[in-house]
Amino acid sequence: MSGTNTLGPEVVFDTVTKIFAGTRAVDGVTLTISPGSFVALVGASGSGKSTLLKMVNRLVEPDSGSIALDGRMVAAEAPYRLRRHIGYVFQNIGLFPHMDVGENIAIGLRIAGERSRPTVRIAELLALVGLPAAMATRMPDQLSGGQRQRVGVARALAAAPGLMLMDEPFGALDPVTRDTLCTAYRALHDRLGLTSILVTHDMAEALLLADRVLVMAAGRIVADAVPADLLAGRAGAEADALVAVPRDQAARLRTLEAAGRDG
Amino acid sequence: MDSQVVLAVARLPALLADHVMLSAAALALGLAISLPLGVAAARRPRLARILLGMAAVIQTIPGLALLALFYPILLALSSFVGGGIPALGFLPSLLALSLYAVLPILRNTVAGITGIDPAVIEAADGVGMTERQTLLLVQAPLAAPVAMAGIRTAAVWTIGAATLSTTVGQPSLGDLIFAGLQTQDTALVLVGCVAAAALALIVDALLGLVEHAIARRRRGRALVAAGAIALGLAAAIVPTLLPRQPAVTIGAKNFSEQYILARLIGRRLEAAGYRVSYKEGLGSAVAFSALAAGDVDVYVDYSGTIWNNAMKRADNPPRAAMLAEVGRWARADHGVGLVGSLGFENAYAIAMRGADAKRLGVASIADLSRVAPDLVLGTDIEFLERPEWRAIRDAYGLRFKAQRSYSPSFMYRALASGQADAISAFSSDGRIAADRLAVLADPRRAIPNYDAILLVSPGHAGDERFLAALRPLVGAIPVEAMREANYRVDRDVDKQTPEAAAAWLERRIGR
Numbered sequence: 001m002s003g004t005n006t007l008g009p010e011v012v013f014d015t016v017t018k019i020f021a022g023t024r025a026v027d028g029v030t031l032t033i034s035p036g037s038f039v040a041l042v043g044a045s046g047s048g049k050s051t052l053l054k055m056v057n058r059l060v061e062p063d064s065g066s067i068a069l070d071g072r073m074v075a076a077e078a079p080y081r082l083r084r085h086i087g088y089v090f091q092n093i094g095l096f097p098h099m100d101v102g103e104n105i106a107i108g109l110r111i112a113g114e115r116s117r118p119t120v121r122i123a124e125l126l127a128l129v130g131l132p133a134a135m136a137t138r139m140p141d142q143l144s145g146g147q148r149q150r151v152g153v154a155r156a157l158a159a160a161p162g163l164m165l166m167d168e169p170f171g172a173l174d175p176v177t178r179d180t181l182c183t184a185y186r187a188l189h190d191r192l193g194l195t196s197i198l199v200t201h202d203m204a205e206a207l208l209l210a211d212r213v214l215v216m217a218a219g220r221i222v223a224d225a226v227p228a229d230l231l232a233g234r235a236g237a238e239a240d241a242l243v244a245v246p247r248d249q250a251a252r253l254r255t256l257e258a259a260g261r262d263g
Numbered sequence: 264m265d266s267q268v269v270l271a272v273a274r275l276p277a278l279l280a281d282h283v284m285l286s287a288a289a290l291a292l293g294l295a296i297s298l299p300l301g302v303a304a305a306r307r308p309r310l311a312r313i314l315l316g317m318a319a320v321i322q323t324i325p326g327l328a329l330l331a332l333f334y335p336i337l338l339a340l341s342s343f344v345g346g347g348i349p350a351l352g353f354l355p356s357l358l359a360l361s362l363y364a365v366l367p368i369l370r371n372t373v374a375g376i377t378g379i380d381p382a383v384i385e386a387a388d389g390v391g392m393t394e395r396q397t398l399l400l401v402q403a404p405l406a407a408p409v410a411m412a413g414i415r416t417a418a419v420w421t422i423g424a425a426t427l428s429t430t431v432g433q434p435s436l437g438d439l440i441f442a443g444l445q446t447q448d449t450a451l452v453l454v455g456c457v458a459a460a461a462l463a464l465i466v467d468a469l470l471g472l473v474e475h476a477i478a479r480r481r482r483g484r485a486l487v488a489a490g491a492i493a494l495g496l497a498a499a500i501v502p503t504l505l506p507r508q509p510a511v512t513i514g515a516k517n518f519s520e521q522y523i524l525a526r527l528i529g530r531r532l533e534a535a536g537y538r539v540s541y542k543e544g545l546g547s548a549v550a551f552s553a554l555a556a557g558d559v560d561v562y563v564d565y566s567g568t569i570w571n572n573a574m575k576r577a578d579n580p581p582r583a584a585m586l587a588e589v590g591r592w593a594r595a596d597h598g599v600g601l602v603g604s605l606g607f608e609n610a611y612a613i614a615m616r617g618a619d620a621k622r623l624g625v626a627s628i629a630d631l632s633r634v635a636p637d638l639v640l641g642t643d644i645e646f647l648e649r650p651e652w653r654a655i656r657d658a659y660g661l662r663f664k665a666q667r668s669y670s671p672s673f674m675y676r677a678l679a680s681g682q683a684d685a686i687s688a689f690s691s692d693g694r695i696a697a698d699r700l701a702v703l704a705d706p707r708r709a710i711p712n713y714d715a716i717l718l719v720s721p722g723h724a725g726d727e728r729f730l731a732a733l734r735p736l737v738g739a740i741p742v743e744a745m746r747e748a749n750y751r752v753d754r755d756v757d758k759q760t761p762e763a764a765a766a767w768l769e770r771r772i773g774r
Contacts, residue, residue, distance in 0.1 A: 059385070088386075
């Protein structure tokens with residue numbers, strides 16, 4: 001496990017563009033994400049946030065522009081080598097159904113040449129995501145949705161990456177499980193000194209988890225602010241529209257609560 | 264009947280072993296072709312469409328036709344590379360059956376791989392697997408149960424279709440089925456069919472065990488089932504690895520007389536100290552080429568067949584002149600030796616029910632042409648395609664109300680039951696006398712001579728020991744003796760096997 005004093009890499013996007021069938025999914029994004037920060041990419045469906053994220057580990061190749069991790073171009077390395085030191089977690093999880101939980105978690109070590117089953121490391125990773133060591137011999141179809149995504153996170157952390165890419169990782173979970181996992185992940189991020197990029201369409205989740213929120217629309221970054229500034233309305237019109245939703249909901253909940261107390 | 268079952272069962276182990284080896288080799292080659300193609304096609308939808316389309320087209324070619332197609336292809340290939348490629352027997356059977364096995368394996372491999380949850384593939388990419396690692400660690404194990412179902416289908420098809428390899432001279436359980444069909448020996452047919460079906464069911468069940476074990480990740484069970492399959496293969500293959508004496512191969516086309524004569528020749532050669540094997544049920548067109556290529560060492564053909572089909576001659580010289588010319592041509596063009604004529608003729612003839620012939624006043628084919636428009640002609644399967652038919656038809660201006668093709672045994676039944684009024688009979692057929700049929704005269708000599716002639720392969724054309732064993736058969740078999748021997752095999756009650764009829768014929772001709 002990387003110590004708390006070494007931070008994840010700095011991620012630099014330089015005029016990155018991706019065109020799908022004539023549409024600019026990502027349109028000349030230039031951006032620096034500092035080491036050890038937690039950045040949320042927020043936006044409506046089709047705003048380009050997932051595409052931007054997947055260009056970091058080259059699941060999508062940019063049409064122009066470049067991305068560098070701590071100054072090293074991602075394009076300079078074979079994609080499979082690059083991905084072995086970047087954690088990737090996504091909504092559909094994609095646990096290997098024919099491998100038990102332990103094999104799933106250790107797959108990154110196995111493909112890098114590890115021969116025997118690293119039992120201690122598997123238990124360590126399970127503990128890190130709050131699962132008992134006995135879980136290692138279960139098959140994925142015997143797990144609940146929340147347990148599955150915890151295993152997904154453990155698998156992403158197995159190779160001790162400095163950078164975690166998370167594409168709507170908790171989107172398919174029930175609200176309670178989701179909240180628990182969000183909180184647990186934020187704690188992991190701090191403890192391991194990770195650089196985390198989280199794609200989400202949920203502004204509340206972004207505001208509560210991230211150090212910095214980027215709002216995307218039509219392939220461009222239209223707002224870039226810390227949560228406090230966003231909430232204070234200092235990040236522009238597009239951002240305000242998105243922030244308005246959770247703020248209104250919170251206000252209505254408070255009204256309901258007050259009415260309940262009065263009645 | 265009981266003794267026939269015993270005889271059939273006695274031939275079973277050797278034929279079963281041949282059948283197993285052929286099927287296993289074809290399935291293995293089919294796998295070697297279709298698994299890599301399936302993996303490649305799973306990544307390229309266009310390639311998948313093209314490959315599956317091609318495999319489906321191959322599947323629509325009837326098995327017999329596919330086997331027969333490989334004969335000229337391999338023959339041409341062999342002459343192109345200067346000889347050495349066997350055009351008959353194992354190789355064409357292997358190639359045709361492998362092509363048949365491709366479709367189910369290819370289709371299921373593609374379906375198995377493309378059916379994998381895309382999230383799993385995204386995860387494989389995400390953790391940094393190479394394309395090879397994705398294939399081996401993720402796609403192969405997840406597609407295995409579906410691919411295995413395709414392999415099971417292919418195995419059952421291959422084992423079934425392997426019975427057809429008999430027609431190109433590869434021993435298989437089809438030997439029993441084809442011999443039984445030709446000689447109307449139900450016991451032989453049943454033994455062959457039951458054995459082939461049982462083999463298919465057992466292999467399907469064992470592969471099914473492997474499939475279920477893979478799907479449930481029970482490695483032990485999969486190994487046990489795979490072990491049972493390996494054991495069965497070993498039982499088939501090990502005996503063939505033991506040294507064998509060199510053998511001579513006797514060919515036979517696909518009718519009773521040929522089976523009997525092959526056995527008669529076999530008895531003589533065995534008495535002369537040869538180890539004998541048989542390639543029976545050969546197509547008429549295949550037999551001579553097989554002899555010329557050395558796949559068969561000796562067989563009986565008919566002068567008119569060689570004259571019309573192989574030599575492509577349309578004239579009709581007298582008997583002695585034709586025989587001399589056939590002998591000269593066979594030696595000069597193919598190195599094939601003509602030992603001599605056996606002494607009888609098996610010519611195409613037109614036959615009718617005796618009573619009908621009398622009632623309609625038909626004694627010759629010329630008389631027949633007058634009443635033919637009201638009659639149905641029944642023929643064997645190849646007659647209507649043969650030059651002899653065209654010669655008869657054109658010489659007499661024959662036009663029938665309808666023409667129907669049967670296998671020879673059923674043709675006689677069709678005549679007896681009135682489904683046909685005239686048939687393409689053979690002059691040495693025992694059923695002519697037995698069924699009281701009238702054989703119509705050929706006053707315009709449209710039908711050539713069909714003397715039964717003994718032909719030997721180029722390798723034996725100068726082999727005195729071999730020829731000395733065969734020469735006593737020359738001029739030794741009168742047509743009455745051949746008819747009687749044929750009838751013993753073809754009749755419906757108290758049927759004899761070709762072996763028994765050959766033994767009877769040997770005693771009858773006193774050689």
